[in-house]
Amino acid sequence: MGIEFLVRARRVTLALTVLAALAGAVYGGLAFGLAIALGSLWSVGNVLFLEAFARLLVAGRLGRTPAMRDVAAVLGGLPALLLGGWALLAGGLPLLAVTLGFWILFAVVVLKGLGLALARSLDFATGRSGESPRAAVRRPLPSRRTQGLTGWALVALLAGGMVLWATAAPKPQAPAEHPAAAAPAGEHAAEGHAADAAPGAAEGHAAGGGHASGHPEGVPEMPTIPGVLAKLLPHAAWAQAFFVWENLFYALLAGVFLIVAVRWAFARPKLVPDRPQALVELIVEGAHDFLTGTFGPEMARYVPFVGSLFFYILTMNWMGMVPFLKAPTSSLNTTAAMAVVVFLYVQYTAIRHQGLFGYLHHMAGSPRDAIGWAVAPVLLPIELMGELIKPVSLAARLFGNIFGEDLLIAVFIGIGAAIMAWQPAPVGFPIHVLFMFLGLIMSAVQALVFSLLTAVYLYMALPHGHDEEHHGAGSGAQPAHA
Amino acid sequence: MAKVPSEWAENWRTLGLGLTLLTLLVAGPIVGYLIGDWLDRKLGTDWLTWVCLLIGFAAAGRQIYLLARRIQRDLDRPPPDPKP
Numbered sequence: 001m002g003i004e005f006l007v008r009a010r011r012v013t014l015a016l017t018v019l020a021a022l023a024g025a026v027y028g029g030l031a032f033g034l035a036i037a038l039g040s041l042w043s044v045g046n047v048l049f050l051e052a053f054a055r056l057l058v059a060g061r062l063g064r065t066p067a068m069r070d071v072a073a074v075l076g077g078l079p080a081l082l083l084g085g086w087a088l089l090a091g092g093l094p095l096l097a098v099t100l101g102f103w104i105l106f107a108v109v110v111l112k113g114l115g116l117a118l119a120r121s122l123d124f125a126t127g128r129s130g131e132s133p134r135a136a137v138r139r140p141l142p143s144r145r146t147q148g149l150t151g152w153a154l155v156a157l158l159a160g161g162m163v164l165w166a167t168a169a170p171k172p173q174a175p176a177e178h179p180a181a182a183a184p185a186g187e188h189a190a191e192g193h194a195a196d197a198a199p200g201a202a203e204g205h206a207a208g209g210g211h212a213s214g215h216p217e218g219v220p221e222m223p224t225i226p227g228v229l230a231k232l233l234p235h236a237a238w239a240q241a242f243f244v245w246e247n248l249f250y251a252l253l254a255g256v257f258l259i260v261a262v263r264w265a266f267a268r269p270k271l272v273p274d275r276p277q278a279l280v281e282l283i284v285e286g287a288h289d290f291l292t293g294t295f296g297p298e299m300a301r302y303v304p305f306v307g308s309l310f311f312y313i314l315t316m317n318w319m320g321m322v323p324f325l326k327a328p329t330s331s332l333n334t335t336a337a338m339a340v341v342v343f344l345y346v347q348y349t350a351i352r353h354q355g356l357f358g359y360l361h362h363m364a365g366s367p368r369d370a371i372g373w374a375v376a377p378v379l380l381p382i383e384l385m386g387e388l389i390k391p392v393s394l395a396a397r398l399f400g401n402i403f404g405e406d407l408l409i410a411v412f413i414g415i416g417a418a419i420m421a422w423q424p425a426p427v428g429f430p431i432h433v434l435f436m437f438l439g440l441i442m443s444a445v446q447a448l449v450f451s452l453l454t455a456v457y458l459y460m461a462l463p464h465g466h467d468e469e470h471h472g473a474g475s476g477a478q479p480a481h482a
Numbered sequence: 483m484a485k486v487p488s489e490w491a492e493n494w495r496t497l498g499l500g501l502t503l504l505t506l507l508v509a510g511p512i513v514g515y516l517i518g519d520w521l522d523r524k525l526g527t528d529w530l531t532w533v534c535l536l537i538g539f540a541a542a543g544r545q546i547y548l549l550a551r552r553i554q555r556d557l558d559r560p561p562p563d564p565k566p
Binding site: 290293294295296379381382383384385386388389390392393396397449452453455456457459460 | 516
């Protein structure tokens with residue numbers, strides 16, 4: 001499959017365009033039919049441009065002289081396509097018809113691709129071909145450098161998108177009021193100076209950003225970098241948006257920190273490891289031994305997932321102990337997102353091991369006789385609810401514990417500031433230190449509990465060696481140790 | 483590779499399973515109630531909360547039963563043959 005695939009797709013598209021334009025002109029009017037035809041031709045023009053561009057690249061790589069036709073198509077094609085696109089949008093033609101025409105080529109490519117895949121599957125299934133369709137799409141992974149560059153490009157894209165969104169977003173109502181309305185907790189407690197300059201001072205977000213933004217109303221929070229920026233720049237839309245999205249920012253920061261730390265430790269892997277490499281190897285080996293020793297050797301496959309989850313949550317939890325940072329896990333949005341990921345992965349694992357029919361059979365209560373099938377409609381909602389319980393319990397437990405822990409520390413910082421409010425220096429009594437130590441331990445315990453529950457849910461999704469419930473239930477069932 | 487002591491692993495396993503049982507038992511009715519309440523508000527009914535609450539209890543019970551059966555089967559599984 002290569003350029004010839006595109007050529008064939010283009011021919012089919014042109015034939016379909018004629019039919020669609022005629023049908024459009026008959027049923028929707030002349031302008032409608034013309035718009036379909038022009039939209040489709042514009043999309044075909046894009047493909048022609050890409051083909052010429054690809055031929056130029058190939059010629060350059062092989063050291064051949066490029067064809068003048070391709071050079072002319074690339075140089076003249078881009079402005080022509082831009083002008084054509086502008087004319088289509090500004091020409092007053094029905095936009096729905098233009099869009100319909102534009103999608104004809106995509107529909108043809110997708111349908112042709114599906115047809116080819118089905119034909120190959122059929123050939124393999126009937127023995128006409130020895131090449132498995134799965135092998136045709138299985139490619140070796142790109143180099144680590146390419147993977148790393150792709151990962152960083154994605155992170156940069158996400159960050160750039162966030163910045164663009166933040167600068168383009170309309171001014172959020174609630175956080176805009178926040179700097180004026182928010183008052184340090186110490187001010188309420190005493191004369192108002194104690195908590196102002198202390199980096200760990202508790203701060204009340206009285207003008208709640210709402211639960212959706214992760215800033216519950218009237219709950220004291222530690223000051224954070226986005227919070228301080230929002231207070232210093234009350235009229236900057238980007239600062240207010242940054243404050244609203246601070247949980248996402250800190251979650252991203254935790255991920256980037258972990259990636260950079262591990263990449264740094266393994267920058268030059270040695271046979272006799274140095275300290276950072278030895279530490280990472282110890283951690284990975286410990287996670288592997290823990291999961292396989294506790295739940296069996298079949299869990300070795302899930303060590304990367306569960307281990308990453310543990311260290312990611314631990315990093316996020318501990319971020320709440322650092323001044324001007326925040327634990328993103330104290331927002332239900334973050335914990336719910338992780339719980340959804342776990343839920344989807346557990347379902348994928350169950351389908352992968354039991355097969356689709358085995359999974360559906362299990363969801364119907366694994367009926368084996370007429371009575372079993374009769375009660376299947378009753379058991380189905382119970383099984384569905386049973387699966388829904390898992391992510392909700394994961395998200396609510398982690399959010400509740402970390403949120404409560406951060407709240408406790410913030411409240412005690414406020415009390416410490418109030419105790420020292422009799423003297424003019426901006427310091428507070430460090431009454432919260434004890435709770436910070438407790439918080440360090442509790443954060444680790446909560447990360448462990450989340451990971452442990454994830455491991456148990458995965459363990460429940462795996463078939464057992466002599467589990468009758470999964471035996472032969474699904475046609476596509478695979479052995480657990482595959 | 484370092485071997486995990488079996489007693490140590492057994493303790494962690496018990497802790498994980500115990501936590502799961504507790505979590506499922508508590509979360510089942512809560513999730514059922516929340517879904518039922520949401521459905522009642524959406525559909526304007528007043529009985530779906532109770533039905534979903536019951537389903538939540540039943541779902542928690544069924545998940546615990548499945549987990550307990552799984553544990554029992556794991557315990558009954560003969561140990562792997564030692565390598566010669």
